[in-house]
Amino acid sequence: MKPKVAFFEFTSCEGCQLTVLDTLQRHPELLEVIEIVQFREAMTERSDDYQIAFIEGSCTRPSDEEKIREIRTQAQIVIAVGACAHLGGINAIRNRMPLDDVREYVYGDKKDWFETYPARPLSAVIKVDAVIPGCPIDRDEFAMAVTHLLQGRMPAIPDYPLCIECKLTENVCMFLRGQTCLGPITRAGCDAICPSCGQGCEGCRGLVPSPNLGSIKEALRERGMTEEQIDARLSLFLTYQTMQMDGVTPA
Amino acid sequence: MKILPKHSLKAWVERLRATHRVVAPRETYGQYIFEEIENADDLVLDYHTSVLPPKKYLLPPREDLFAFNAKTMEMSPLIEEIQPTVIMALHTCDLHAITLLDKIQGTGHTDQHYQARRRKTTLVSIECLKPCMDHAFCKSMGTLAVPEGFDVHLTDLGDRYAVDIGSEQGEQLIEGLSLFWEPVEADYDRVNQVMAGKWPNFDYRLDCDVTDLPDLLAASQDSALWDEVGDTCLACGQCTKVCPTCYCFDVLDEIDLKLEHGKRIRVWDSCLIEKFAVVAGGHNFRSSQARRLRHRFLRKGKYQFESYGLLGCVGCGRCALSCPAHITPIGLLNTLAERRRPATEEASSRS
Amino acid sequence: MSTLKVDVHHVTRVEGHGNIVVDVENGELTQCDLQIVETPRFFEAILRGRAYDEASHITSRICGICAVGHATASLRATEQALGVTPSLQTTLLRKLNFHGEILDSHVLHIYMLVAPDYLGLGSVIPLAKSAPDLVLRALRMKQLAGDLCATLCGRHTHPISMTVGGFTQFPKPADLRALRERLVASRADCDATIQLLQGLEFPAFERDTEYVALHRDDEYCFIDGSIASSDGGIRPLADYREVTNETIVPHSSAKHARHQRESYLVGALARFNINYDRLHPRAQAAAEALGLRPKTINPYLNAAAQAVEVVHCTEDAILLIDQLLEHGIRHEEPAAPTRMSGEGVGAADVPRGTLFHHYKIEDGTIVGANCIIPTGQNLANIELDMRALVPGILDRTQQEITLALEMLVRAYDPCISCSTHMLDVKFV
Amino acid sequence: MTTLLRETLTHSSIYMPTPARIVEVEQFTEVEKWFHLELPSGFTIDHKPGQFVEVSILGIGEAPISICSSPARSNGSFELCVRRVGKLTDALHRLDVGSMIAVRGPFGHGFPIDRFHGKDIIFIAGGLGLAPLRSLITEVLDERGKYGRVALLYGARTPNDFLFPADLAAWADREDVECHVTVDRPTEGWDGPVGVITTLLPKVKFPARNTVVAIVGPPVMYRFVLDELLAAGIAEGNIWLSFERQMKCGVGKCGHCQMHHIYTCQQGPVLSYAEVKNLEEALS
Numbered sequence A: 001m002k003p004k005v006a007f008f009e010f011t012s013c014e015g016c017q018l019t020v021l022d023t024l025q026r027h028p029e030l031l032e033v034i035e036i037v038q039f040r041e042a043m044t045e046r047s048d049d050y051q052i053a054f055i056e057g058s059c060t061r062p063s064d065e066e067k068i069r070e071i072r073t074q075a076q077i078v079i080a081v082g083a084c085a086h087l088g089g090i091n092a093i094r095n096r097m098p099l100d101d102v103r104e105y106v107y108g109d110k111k112d113w114f115e116t117y118p119a120r121p122l123s124a125v126i127k128v129d130a131v132i133p134g135c136p137i138d139r140d141e142f143a144m145a146v147t148h149l150l151q152g153r154m155p156a157i158p159d160y161p162l163c164i165e166c167k168l169t170e171n172v173c174m175f176l177r178g179q180t181c182l183g184p185i186t187r188a189g190c191d192a193i194c195p196s197c198g199q200g201c202e203g204c205r206g207l208v209p210s211p212n213l214g215s216i217k218e219a220l221r222e223r224g225m226t227e228e229q230i231d232a233r234l235s236l237f238l239t240y241q242t243m244q245m246d247g248v249t250p251a
Numbered sequence B: 001m002k003i004l005p006k007h008s009l010k011a012w013v014e015r016l017r018a019t020h021r022v023v024a025p026r027e028t029y030g031q032y033i034f035e036e037i038e039n040a041d042d043l044v045l046d047y048h049t050s051v052l053p054p055k056k057y058l059l060p061p062r063e064d065l066f067a068f069n070a071k072t073m074e075m076s077p078l079i080e081e082i083q084p085t086v087i088m089a090l091h092t093c094d095l096h097a098i099t100l101l102d103k104i105q106g107t108g109h110t111d112q113h114y115q116a117r118r119r120k121t122t123l124v125s126i127e128c129l130k131p132c133m134d135h136a137f138c139k140s141m142g143t144l145a146v147p148e149g150f151d152v153h154l155t156d157l158g159d160r161y162a163v164d165i166g167s168e169q170g171e172q173l174i175e176g177l178s179l180f181w182e183p184v185e186a187d188y189d190r191v192n193q194v195m196a197g198k199w200p201n202f203d204y205r206l207d208c209d210v211t212d213l214p215d216l217l218a219a220s221q222d223s224a225l226w227d228e229v230g231d232t233c234l235a236c237g238q239c240t241k242v243c244p245t246c247y248c249f250d251v252l253d254e255i256d257l258k259l260e261h262g263k264r265i266r267v268w269d270s271c272l273i274e275k276f277a278v279v280a281g282g283h284n285f286r287s288s289q290a291r292r293l294r295h296r297f298l299r300k301g302k303y304q305f306e307s308y309g310l311l312g313c314v315g316c317g318r319c320a321l322s323c324p325a326h327i328t329p330i331g332l333l334n335t336l337a338e339r340r341r342p343a344t345e346e347a348s349s350r351s
Numbered sequence C: 001m002s003t004l005k006v007d008v009h010h011v012t013r014v015e016g017h018g019n020i021v022v023d024v025e026n027g028e029l030t031q032c033d034l035q036i037v038e039t040p041r042f043f044e045a046i047l048r049g050r051a052y053d054e055a056s057h058i059t060s061r062i063c064g065i066c067a068v069g070h071a072t073a074s075l076r077a078t079e080q081a082l083g084v085t086p087s088l089q090t091t092l093l094r095k096l097n098f099h100g101e102i103l104d105s106h107v108l109h110i111y112m113l114v115a116p117d118y119l120g121l122g123s124v125i126p127l128a129k130s131a132p133d134l135v136l137r138a139l140r141m142k143q144l145a146g147d148l149c150a151t152l153c154g155r156h157t158h159p160i161s162m163t164v165g166g167f168t169q170f171p172k173p174a175d176l177r178a179l180r181e182r183l184v185a186s187r188a189d190c191d192a193t194i195q196l197l198q199g200l201e202f203p204a205f206e207r208d209t210e211y212v213a214l215h216r217d218d219e220y221c222f223i224d225g226s227i228a229s230s231d232g233g234i235r236p237l238a239d240y241r242e243v244t245n246e247t248i249v250p251h252s253s254a255k256h257a258r259h260q261r262e263s264y265l266v267g268a269l270a271r272f273n274i275n276y277d278r279l280h281p282r283a284q285a286a287a288e289a290l291g292l293r294p295k296t297i298n299p300y301l302n303a304a305a306q307a308v309e310v311v312h313c314t315e316d317a318i319l320l321i322d323q324l325l326e327h328g329i330r331h332e333e334p335a336a337p338t339r340m341s342g343e344g345v346g347a348a349d350v351p352r353g354t355l356f357h358h359y360k361i362e363d364g365t366i367v368g369a370n371c372i373i374p375t376g377q378n379l380a381n382i383e384l385d386m387r388a389l390v391p392g393i394l395d396r397t398q399q400e401i402t403l404a405l406e407m408l409v410r411a412y413d414p415c416i417s418c419s420t421h422m423l424d425v426k427f428v
Numbered sequence D: 001m002t003t004l005l006r007e008t009l010t011h012s013s014i015y016m017p018t019p020a021r022i023v024e025v026e027q028f029t030e031v032e033k034w035f036h037l038e039l040p041s042g043f044t045i046d047h048k049p050g051q052f053v054e055v056s057i058l059g060i061g062e063a064p065i066s067i068c069s070s071p072a073r074s075n076g077s078f079e080l081c082v083r084r085v086g087k088l089t090d091a092l093h094r095l096d097v098g099s100m101i102a103v104r105g106p107f108g109h110g111f112p113i114d115r116f117h118g119k120d121i122i123f124i125a126g127g128l129g130l131a132p133l134r135s136l137i138t139e140v141l142d143e144r145g146k147y148g149r150v151a152l153l154y155g156a157r158t159p160n161d162f163l164f165p166a167d168l169a170a171w172a173d174r175e176d177v178e179c180h181v182t183v184d185r186p187t188e189g190w191d192g193p194v195g196v197i198t199t200l201l202p203k204v205k206f207p208a209r210n211t212v213v214a215i216v217g218p219p220v221m222y223r224f225v226l227d228e229l230l231a232a233g234i235a236e237g238n239i240w241l242s243f244e245r246q247m248k249c250g251v252g253k254c255g256h257c258q259m260h261h262i263y264t265c266q267q268g269p270v271l272s273y274a275e276v277k278n279l280e281e282a283l284s
């Protein structure tokens, strides 16, 4: 019996779901091994009878919570897909700013027309069984996650830092190129795609289990970054995680 | 010994390329990477250490162990048709590292994957005449001298290379080639002169004798330095990835979506990663970064020596260069030596 | 049917969340809205306080499908603000990369989002069974487009190596040559795409409107240029506000735009209508084969215009690669800013239409931002189309009417998740 | 007859396993299962008590598991007792009789059985530790005459967690084995001892000088048991422990199992207290 799978999205750019579609380019057999019963971005047919829910996007308004809980009740396995669902992602950048100011800047005096609250990862709303990290996710990692599910186990993702993969790829370290990088504290799994393309890691896959934040900040400082710039770098994708480490969680 | 005029180097490499994959350092963003050379014009012999050591041709970062069909249980080994490879311009530290790896991989159950690659690999090393970078401490580690273990060894004499042949395999690379000349008296003089002149260019950077390292480390097991350094270590693992003598690996299975065809692979692992020594039940036998760092250093400076008679560090300095937290073997070992000294002196004054 | 209520909650096979609400009472159309219910994402607000070189990486996250487009417009805005002049190589690489995005997005839209409607299916999944060749072709074309972007900027969704002033990674000539070969080979897939569209029966609905697109005299324009209207007039990019005139409407978290008429249309059809003369001859021939000529006023034919652009971008990509190979790829440092403060507008005609980014930068830090995305500009036009369409088809079943409306919305290839943004930016 | 190890090592890759079929399964506890495995015809496992095999499920991975059957009784088949804790062991637990797995080995040094001859023996097992010990116990009992007195001390979390119930019953019935069990937490109907395993030690009164001890259990148990044994005067060289470490290769190459200079998979997993007493990483 093929597992029945549904895709959902909350606040996001839908890039991860597009990546899921892209996965078909290299793995067309995906459609033979799972039964997709809901995928709004790609199909009109829908059924609420599913076992596995892949959810993209962060929760950014109270009214989404109920829908997210519904999915949790229906699905046996819930998997957070991408940085927004996993970490709050880019959406959480605003969590460090006064929300009212943010709303007013974009919608002026109509700011109250639209419901919103500080962005949060799925795991702040429901129990999440596994995550596929990244902004966007990596297609091969998605395929591997499905493989693991078909084998009856939870998708396993690396728990070591990006530097490991970066060195396996033999990139010249961004630090040696006079630039900066969050690789030492970021979870691997993307094959160090950013350093390979000449950009320091921005942390989209989230922190490793025991990040040495003090030491990375020191390394960044030493390369001439100001405290503001360091904060900005650590709050591209890591706002929610770092605020949580500081004991701050949004109401 | 033979002589190869510098202007003949390209011609030699082109000859080698007809029968071998020739790999050599190539510059990229101010660092060097060993890569197959497509054109003898690209050849660089004067370089500072490479990002990954040439060991990557013997123990690839990711290596297929065997392929399988999980449904039929068929398995087939994937020690593929390995191309005969010439590694050009190895520094002597890297040569020492390969000698150690040869021992390790050949002890006990021999690793056929390593052996298969090793057999097809010919090592052309080059005499280091000046320090390649600030972080190197080969002279202290005793790896600046040419050991055995090379197939061909080049010494830069200005307009020509002195060519030493270390093995049958090396002999085959130059056999019958008119590019190589017989040396004359003056060539021997020149070699001696170059060799005598090179040593003062290098400093001893380790504050203790290299033969004392196992003792120093044994005595420093409980040093507070491990904790101090452990606090700054990012646990990024770069030092272990770039080290020419590290060889730990993890084993993983990959399988297709139909759960049928797959392969088992191994990937370089790192003892500085938190999960390296965790067992079922969650117990971590090396529970702090301080202990993980200590393990790495004791392994380099003590355990390898005890098990294989060779030190596990060849002083290439790669780990020091790569460490974003500036943790360096020289800094660390010299601090240990310094902290031990008063105690030792006290002890000796008492006796 | 004199009374009708259509309420499509979350239109499927579009990017982002939108509802169609139509209310007809006694033959009278009382409501006809496309409601955008996407949650607000506040990109303009979160850009404030960021270093100038982070903007393109943040704004590419506005939309996973137009990520290269957002990055390009963003970089152009920053470069305008800081007086950066990118090299010829950078310009060529950006254009080539952009074609990758257009190809990827158009193929996705034509094959996976639109075609199922015309073939009476709910999605591409049953199509994979009934017409595997068609689906494999689409996947092959997308793979090529994706590989093109990956070679140039690391990946299509959220490009990596595009940066202010240039690139941080360069394709190898061998990679470009390989891509060129595949592009040439994909001409057959382009032809097949045109054939596919020839076989589809598009609804015979027409409504004249104003068409707006970026324009340049010397090429079929996707990046920079000026703003041209089918109603006449060419304006510089800096005047984008006078064109877009955004207003907030209560039923939509995205804003509505109007230029010289009540609404206007952006996207492939608008580009086709305005820049037809600059299409590659093969693309013009494809248009011919589809019976498409400017000005085409049936919005359903946007998909056909996209197919014409697929041909154009494939051909132009080949030409660009030739040009790049001829110049030789150099590893060049990105062009540096000549000042650290300033204000600039960047524009790109992304798959769905014209996109504007406008930044104000002080001492290298962004202090004000405005982004106007194509779907926002199209929303008013879609609603007017819906209003024009419904009375003429009231004799059909509710199901047929609903489908006709959904297909209309989908024809625009709306990308709703990014359409949420502000109006009336007052830069402080 | 080809022995498995020789076969493993003459493959062109030491990392390539040999298929084996599950022929019998018994669920001991909620998380522990016993497997009887059969090798292809013509193969024997030829192991020593305390040795382990690397068990594979192709597509999932590999894990070291001790052989729990006696060498003398192996004859082309062998037994494993496996606790479900992670990816390989979960998958193994889901397999039915008839399924194929694959094995490499046996690896490591087992218990130095020759040095047990003529001695009194105390077996101390904590939880799953009984699995590797069972191989040794069976061997000893099969040649009972070669040894002095024999005692088994076995501690489990609860009475529901006892492994090898049939063996336990049989051993308890024997006159020539002193069998003591304890549980951390009793359940209804349990009238045996409650407490950690060290509480059983005073029950065995063997002369220290002639006693060897074989201990296998969770890491926390070792320190406490060792303290008592040393206090009772057992020689350091007569206390044998089996060590569990992460092992990816089993052949002394992957580096995971190192405790200081010792490759547990090669020099161990069974080591004497004398060998490890100064190794902080062994007994922390």
Ligand SMILES: Cc1cc2nc3c(=O)[nH]c(=O)nc-3n(C[C@H](O)[C@H](O)[C@H](O)COP(=O)(O)OP(=O)(O)OC[C@H]3O[C@@H](n4cnc5c(N)ncnc54)[C@H](O)[C@@H]3O)c2cc1C
Pocket: A159, B275, B276, B278, B279, B280, B281, B282, B283, D052, D061, D062, D063, D064, D065, D066, D067, D081, D082, D083, D084, D085, D086, D087, D088, D089, D090, D128, D131, D132, D243, D244, D245, D246, D247, D269
């Ligand atoms: C010599 C020896 C003999 C053994 N004999 C037996 C036996 O007879 N019976 C038996 O049941 N077991 C035995 N084991 C233990 C067994 O090998 C492990 O339980 C097994 O490896 C678990 O594999 P797994 O794939 O199921 O679990 P994994 O998925 O690998 O993980 C299981 C647990 O291990 C820990 N862990 C391991 N690696 C990591 C990591 N990288 N990151 C985080 N956590 C990690 C975690 O706590 C995790 O819950 C023995 C081990 C050794 C070394």
Ligand code: SF4
Pocket: A162, A163, A164, A166, A167, A171, A172, A173, A174, A175, A181, A182, A183, A184, A192, A195, A200, A201, B236, B238, B324
């Ligand atoms: S570039 Fe980044 S990820 Fe790569 S080694 Fe350096 S710090 Fe680590």
Ligand code: SF4
Pocket: B239, B242, B243, B244, B245, B246, B300, B312, B313, B314, B315, B316, B317, B318, B319, B320, B329
């Ligand atoms: S420990 Fe450092 S210096 Fe020593 S061989 Fe390894 S990388 Fe080189």
Ligand code: SF4
Pocket: B232, B233, B234, B235, B236, B237, B238, B239, B240, B272, B319, B322, B323, B324, B325, B326, B327
């Ligand atoms: S490179 Fe430096 S920071 Fe990274 S693991 Fe090694 S010692 Fe620690």
